[in-house]
Structures are given as structure tokens and as C-alpha cells.
Amino acid sequence: MKAMLGFLTPQAKDATDPLQNAKSAAAWLRQLPALDVIGRQQHVIRALDRMRKEQYAIDLNRIAAIEFVDAALGADRRQLIKQYIENAESSPKLADRIWQALWEMSQEFTLTYQTALESALTQAANARWKAVLPLLFVRLVHFHGTDAKLRVFKHERWIPAKWIELHQIYLRSCELSCDRQPMALPAAGAGAQAWSVEQEYLYVLLVHQLNTGNLGPAEVDWASSQLRAWSRRLALEQIPKSVEGFFVDLAGRSGLIRRNGNDRGSVLRYVDTTPLADAMDRAVGALRDAEATDQGPIAAINQQRLAVLRKIQPALSPSSLSDLRRDPRTAVAVSAHVRIGLSRICQDLTAKAAGDNSSEVSGAAEQIEVFPVAGAPRARRKALVEDDSLAASLSSWSDPMWEVKDRSVAGLRIAATGGIGQSLSLGALVAVRQSDADAWLLGVVRRLNKVSNEEVEAGVNIIADRIVAVMLAAKRRPNEDMGYVVDGLDLSTLGDRFEGLYLPPPSRPDKPLAMKTLIVPTSEYAEGRNVILTTTNSVYTVAFRHLVEQRPDWSWATIQIVEKTARAIGSERGTPSDTG
Known part of the structure; x- marks a missing residue:
């Protein structure tokens, strides 16, 4: 009977809908796991998604609840970005999970604010609804900025449809005169910085300028905060006040474009970045002055920040800076084979050496760089683990080709299409063999541009034009009881083996x-550590010295030859007790 006559009494609020007002949202958030940041975000994503899909009525109380949750999760988003940066190099799989959680939250708030804005626009004639429009526009553009920053972390670029969406939101705010009203989330506190739609929109445009291809996540985060x-x-101005700077086409499919003198149109907006360039110049000056006084860890941080500012200045300066490349580049269109990662490079070079060279020369003048490692694995076909090619895993004979687009004495610009190279990252070790040359060049990725999910470009700094794959072994103390000598090598002194690359001077x-x-795996490097390197004629004990460069997966270090012993090829003896 109660169920049948329920319509006669006011309906109780749905307990499964926590976003009915700010008070219910606050009570619900207090019940969520306090220490599980990603778990708490997943609860919020599900609540927002259910609200949209079940088409709950959007009223002013619900908008207040959305804004309250948005403000409450601000600290969570900052914490997740911090965790992403900390794990980007050391634990890439964990970093990807954190990035995905951030992106999902950004997408859900974007969709939620879009839904709320569309509902509010239908009642814009009402003064109470009109008052909430500016903040809805601000937060919607803000989350487009969050998406932009996450994309720049991975060197990805927006598709044209995303740019069209952003420009339309900004244009709509201008039509309603909401574009220059500073707004802040009420729950963020009295000291929260107010932002206008125009300011958030400009920030989105500028964040994309940080996609220079040579900034890591930590550098992008610091630069974006500045x-x-x-x-x-x-x-943004309808009439330019300077002949320099940038413009954005509000009817276009891209972001900021540097002025060229031919930019005219009613839907163009101009921005002079001179104040921004002046701020960067002041920051550079302050960091340089600090070099004379700051010592210890802060000195290294200042140097890193100075390097970041120098990297982004050309992309943000109101005037087009001259080409900052140290060496002249020659445009080419040359196909090339590319190998990514220390292990894969060693694998290919070792196989080639085993097939091409089996003790080429001998004599007293033997040097480390002349001979491939004795006892290297035989060249044999094995399952490919191609970081630089998805297609290669589908066929044992295919070797997808890259293209060299330009080159100089010290670098190459390489490109690939068809999904090849999407796992490439800044600091990756790569070997490149161009079709018009026989030798492999070894380089490091210094600049990365993921044009789309199908196309990638990379700037490679050449660090060696001669490389030899070597097999190294940790050195142990000789064991007289267990000693066994083969070809002049005491096997009891050999510890765990690992691959490396020798770079002849x-x-x-x-x-x-x-x-x-x-160049060896970072896990194997320690300054002063002795390792054994065997060649055709000799056994070398070498010691690692200072680092030239270090990355999470590889370390490039100088070495010192501690001992060199000639090998008696073909000889074999047992332990001293066996030979008397």
C-alpha cells in the first residue's frame, strides 16, 4: 500500500546519487578511502558518469556539488602528477597507470562541465543561472588545459577536432560576455586565485607551445607552472598592437601560429608574448646570479631550470629566433634501419660480428676496439622484441624502414609512419644504419615529436660512429680449488655476464x-667497479670511471684498463692440484 501511494508524499532523495548538492557531496567524499588517491578518483568518475548517463536533472544545487567535488580533488590531482613525474623514468608502467587515471578524471570532468553548461545555457535568461555561466566556462576550459598538459608529457599533439571544440567554447563565452570575468571555485577558499575564460584559454594555447620535443615530464611540469x-x-586582441607575436584562428584547427605579416581575418585573435618573454629573461638572470652563491643540491636544480628556460624561449618569444642548431643540417630522404634500446642494439651487432668476423687479425698490436667479444652468442633467429616496430613482431623477415629527413655532423632527424616508434622516449639509446652507408651510428634521442598515433619524428644526437658489442663479466676473486682455465681465461674469476657497447675513441x-x-645497463654501473672484458687475444680487467651520461636503463662511462693478460688460444688446463 505504501508503495502504491508513494506518489502522494514528497520523494526522498536517491541515496545512490551523492551529487545532489554540495552538502551531500561533502558527506560522500568523507566516506571514500582517504589514502587511496586513484581509488577515490574512480568512485568520483563513476558517480559523474552515472549522473550523465542516467540524465539526472541539472539544477543549481547539482552544479554546486560538481564544483565542490572539483575543488576537493585538486590536491589529489597534484599528488598524482607528482607521482607520475617521479615514476616516469624509473617505473614507466606504473607511470602509465597514473597518467591514465589523470586523463580519465580530466575527461570525466570535461564531459560533466560540458553537460552542466549546456543545461545552464538553456536557462541563461534567468539571472541565477546566468551568474553560474562564467565559472562553468572557466572550469571547462581549465580541464582542456589539463588534457593539453598530459598530452605534452607524452609529446602527443591534439587532433584538429579537439582544437575546434576548444575554439567554439571560447567563442561562445565571448558571445555571452563571460570571457573576461575572473572566477574561482567557491570551495577552494577565500585565497584561491580567480581565473577568466580568456586566461585559461591562453594558458591552454601556451602549454601546447611546450611541446618542443626535448622536455621531460618534470621539466614540462615546472615550465607549465611558470x-x-x-x-x-x-x-587576446582583435587588432594587433605589435608586428610580432602570435595569432590564433578561432575558426581553425590548430593553436598558436607565429605572425608572418599576412594574417588577417575577423575570427583571428592576436597575442603579444613580450610580457612573457620579459618574465623569462628576468628568471634567467636571477638563476645566473644564483649560480655564484647557491651551492649543493639547489645549484643543480637552478642549472636544470636554466636549461629548461633556454629550451622553451624560442617557442614563446614574440620574435622568431634564428636557428639555434650548432651544425648546419642537410635535407635528405634516406631510408634507414633503426634499433632501439641497449639490449636490441647489442643483439644485432653481436650477430653481425659473429657472421662477419671470426678473429680477423692477430698480433701484439691488438686493441680492445678491433675485436668482437670471444664466446659471443652465435647468430641465430630468435623472437624479436621490437620496441621500434609493431610490424616486425608479425613477421620474422620484415624490417620496417625509417626515414632520415635531415642530418648533420652531430645529428639526424628520423621519422616513421604506420605506428612504428610510438614507444620511443627522450633519452632512448638508438642505432641507425642509413641505406647510403654501411656502418651503424649510435645516438641518443634528444627531441621527440609524436605527430599522431601513426607518425613520429625524433631528433637523434650522434654519440659514436664506431661501436662494438661486448660481453662483460663481473670480476670475482680467483678460487684455487675451483679454478679452471680455458684459452688462458680463469673461469673462476668470471661473475654474472652482461652486454655492453664499447665506443672506441x-x-x-x-x-x-x-x-x-x-655503455652498460645502469644496474651494472658503479664507479670504481672492476669487470672483465675478453677479446680474441687478450683478457682485460677494466674499471668504470666517471659518467659521461646516465639514464634509467643505460649508463655511458669512461673506463681505465687495470690489467691486460694475453690469452693462450686453444690451451686448457684444470686446477693447480690437477696439474701438479
Whole structure:
């Protein structure tokens, strides 16, 4: 009977809908796991998604609830970004999970604010609804900025449809005169910084300018935080006040474009980045002055920040800076084979050496760089683990080709299409063999541009034009009871083996390095550690010295030859007790 006559009494609020008002949202958030940041976000995503899909009525109380949850999760988003940066190099799989959680939250709030805005626009004639429009526009554009920053972390670019969507939101806010009203989330507190739609929109445009291809996640995060503060002085103008700077086509499919003198149109907006450039110049000056006084860890941080500012200045300066490349580039269109990662490079070079060279020369003048490693694995076909090719895993004979687009003494610009190279990252070790050359070049990815999910470009800094794959072993103390000598090598002194690359001097064409160096897995490097390197005629004990460069998966270090022993090829003996 109660169920039948329920319509006669006011309906109780749905307990499964926590976003009915700010008070219910606050009570619900307090019940969520306090220490599980990702878990709490998943609860919020599900609640927002259910609200949209079940088409709950959007009223002013519900909008207040959405804004309250948005403000409450601000600290969570900052914490997740911090965790992403900390794990980006050391634990890439964990970092990807964190990035995905951030992106899903950004997408859900974007869709939610879009839904709320569409509902509010239908009642814009009502004064109470009109008052909430500016903040809805601000937060909607804000989450487009969050998406932009996440994309720049991975060197990805927006598709044209995303740009069209952003421009339409900004245009709509201008039509309603909401574009320059500073707004802040009420639950963020009295001291929260107010932002206008125009300021958030400009910030989105500028964040995309940080996609220079040579910034890591930590550098992007720091640079974007500086832009957030510096960009507040910028404004979009219908009539340019300077012949320099940028413009954005509000009817276009891209972001900021540098002025060229032919930019005219009613839907163009101009921005002079001179105030931003001045702020960068002041920051550079302050960091340089600090070099004279700051010591310890802060000095290294200042140097890193100075390097970041120098990287982003050309992309944000109101005037087009001259080409900052040290060496002249030659445009080419040359196909090339590319190998990514220390292990894969060693695998290919070792197989080639085993097939091409089995003790080429002998004699007293033997050097480390002349001979491939004795006892290297035989060349045999094995399951490919191709970081630089999805297609290669489908066929044992296919070797997808990259293209060299330009080159200089010290670098190459390589490109691939068809999904090849999407796992490439800054600092990756790569070997490139161009079709018009026989030798492999070894380089490091210094610049990365993921044009789309199908196309990638990379700037490679050449560090060696001669490389030899070597097999190294940790050195142990000889064991007289267990000693067994084969070809002049006491096997009891050999510890765990690992692969490496020997770079004969001089390496690094742009800044020649006259010392002998090795590239080994970072887990195997320790300054002063002795390892054994065997060649055709000799057994070397070498010690790792100072680092030239270090990445999470590889370390490039100078070496010192501690001992060199000639090998008696073909000889074999047992332990001393066996031979008397």
C-alpha cells in the first residue's frame, strides 16, 4: 500500500546519487578511502558518469556539488602528477597507470562541465543561472588545459577536432560576455586565485607551445607552472598592437601560429608574448646570479631550470629566433634501419660480428676496439622484441624502414609512419644504419615529436660512429680449488655476464671524447667497479670511471684498463692440484 501511494508524499532523495548538492557531496567524499588517491578518483568518475548517463536533472544545487567535488580533488590531482613525474623514468608502467587515471578524471570532468553548461545555457535568461555561466566556462576550459598538459608529457599533439571544440567554447563565452570575468571555485577558499575564460584559454594555447620535443615530464611540469603565473598578464586582441607575436584562428584547427605579416581575418585573435618573454629573461638572470652563491643540491636544480628556460624561449618569444642548431643540417630522404634500446642494439651487432668476423687479425698490436667479444652468442633467429616496430613482431623477415629527413655532423632527424616508434622516449639509446652507408651510428634521442598515433619524428644526437658489442663479466676473486682455465681465461674469476657497447675513441663527433668508454645497463654501473672484458687475444680487467651520461636503463662511462693478460688460444688446463 505504501508503495502504491508513494506518489502522494514528497520523494526522498536517491541515496545512490551523492551529487545532489554540495552538502551531500561533502558527506560522500568523507566516506571514500582517504589514502587511496586513484581509488577515490574512480568512485568520483563513476558517480559523474552515472549522473550523465542516467540524465539526472541539472539544477543549481547539482552544479554546486560538481564544483565542490572539483575543488576537493585538486590536491589529489597534484599528488598524482607528482607521482607520475617521479615514476616516469624509473617505473614507466606504473607511470602509465597514473597518467591514465589523470586523463580519465580530466575527461570525466570535461564531459560533466560540458553537460552542466549546456543545461545552464538553456536557462541563461534567468539571472541565477546566468551568474553560474562564467565559472562553468572557466572550469571547462581549465580541464582542456589539463588534457593539453598530459598530452605534452607524452609529446602527443591534439587532433584538429579537439582544437575546434576548444575554439567554439571560447567563442561562445565571448558571445555571452563571460570571457573576461575572473572566477574561482567557491570551495577552494577565500585565497584561491580567480581565473577568466580568456586566461585559461591562453594558458591552454601556451602549454601546447611546450611541446618542443626535448622536455621531460618534470621539466614540462615546472615550465607549465611558470607559464601559469606569467601568462596572466597576456590578453587576446582583435587588432594587433605589435608586428610580432602570435595569432590564433578561432575558426581553425590548430593553436598558436607565429605572425608572418599576412594574417588577417575577423575570427583571428592576436597575442603579444613580450610580457612573457620579459618574465623569462628576468628568471634567467636571477638563476645566473644564483649560480655564484647557491651551492649543493639547489645549484643543480637552478642549472636544470636554466636549461629548461633556454629550451622553451624560442617557442614563446614574440620574435622568431634564428636557428639555434650548432651544425648546419642537410635535407635528405634516406631510408634507414633503426634499433632501439641497449639490449636490441647489442643483439644485432653481436650477430653481425659473429657472421662477419671470426678473429680477423692477430698480433701484439691488438686493441680492445678491433675485436668482437670471444664466446659471443652465435647468430641465430630468435623472437624479436621490437620496441621500434609493431610490424616486425608479425613477421620474422620484415624490417620496417625509417626515414632520415635531415642530418648533420652531430645529428639526424628520423621519422616513421604506420605506428612504428610510438614507444620511443627522450633519452632512448638508438642505432641507425642509413641505406647510403654501411656502418651503424649510435645516438641518443634528444627531441621527440609524436605527430599522431601513426607518425613520429625524433631528433637523434650522434654519440659514436664506431661501436662494438661486448660481453662483460663481473670480476670475482680467483678460487684455487675451483679454478679452471680455458684459452688462458680463469673461469673462476668470471661473475654474472652482461652486454655492453664499447665506443672506441674519439666518440661524440660534435665534442670528441678522447677516452675509452663503455655503455652498460645502469644496474651494472658503479664507479670504481672492476669487470672483465675478453677479446680474441687478450683478457682485460677494466674499471668504470666517471659518467659521461646516465639514464634509467643505460649508463655511458669512461673506463681505465687495470690489467691486460694475453690469452693462450686453444690451451686448457684444470686446477693447480690437477696439474701438479
